[in-house]
Amino acid sequence: MIRTLLIALAVLLVLPGCDTNAQQDDFFLQSERTAQGFTRTGDGGEIIGDPDPDDWRVAPTFQGSVQIVPASPNPVSRNGLVTITVQDTFGDVLTGGVRVTFTDIDRRVILLDRDDGNGPFYSLTFSPALLPFTGTSDARLYRVRIFTNNSRIVSYGDILVQ
Numbered sequence: 101m102i103r104t105l106l107i108a109l110a111v112l113l114v115l116p117g118c119d120t121n122a123q124q125d126d127f128f129l130q131s132e133r134t135a136q137g138f139t140r141t142g143d144g145g146e147i148i149g150d151p152d153p154d155d156w157r158v159a160p161t162f163q164g165s166v167q168i169v170p171a172s173p174n175p176v177s178r179n180g181l182v183t184i185t186v187q188d189t190f191g192d193v194l195t196g197g198v199r200v201t202f203t204d205i206d207r208r209v210i211l212l213d214r215d216d217g218n219g220p221f222y223s224l225t226f227s228p229a230l231l232p233f234t235g236t237s238d239a240r241l242y243r244v245r246i247f248t249n250n251s252r253i254v255s256y257g258d259i260l261v262q
Contacts, residue, residue: 123160124253130154131256132203135241138258141172145185155257165193168246168255175239175260178228182259186246188219196249200224202242204232212244228261 137152147170156168169185176182188194199214212226224246231242245256 120160127157127159128253131243131245131253133243135243135258138174138241138260139170141170141174143173145169145172145183152258156255158255159253161252162193162254165190166254168257171244171257171259175262176228178233178261181225181227184224184244184246184257186215186222186224186254188222191220194219194222194248194254198222198224198246198248198254200226200244200246202231202244214249216249228259231261233261 137154139151139155140148142148151170156170158166158168165188167187167189169187171182171184173180174182184200186194186198195218197214197216197219200212202210202212204210210230210232212230213224215222215224228242233240239260239262242259242261243256244259246254248254
């Protein structure tokens with residue numbers, strides 16, 4: 101009887117972790133989708149209008165522990181600078197820092213910036229000139245992703261480069 105209760109208790113303790121892993125995996129897959137829509141921001145990071153509900157969400161593993169200040173400005177000119185701020189609200193969740201990347205059509209990962217600091221605030225600033233540009237249109241959406249330096253996805257969002 102006690103053995104059965106212990107097994108049941110062990111299963112109940114393990115299942116929520118499995119659920120979080122599945123949610124984290126799903127979030128990662130969502131981050132690989134094509135960019136659609138963007139959250140318009142001003143130079144100071146203030147959101148202008150309605151935010152894109154898919155942009156700058158925090159991954160399940162980090163919910164309640166991390167906050168994202170969306171990319172600003174957005175849209176941005178090709179020769180401008182974009183800044184994304186990541187806050188580790190507890191100061192010890194993102195140990196080792198964070199990085200922002202873009203994955204091109206050939207699945208090559210382009211490192212846009214990294215902040216290896218000790219937090220709790222991490223600033224990621226990069227030039228859209230680092231992003232591949234086909235020259236076929238005046239504006240293009242790019243999906244960028246934020247990872248811990250040990251490759252766990254934290255957030256993602258779309259940037260309009262004009």
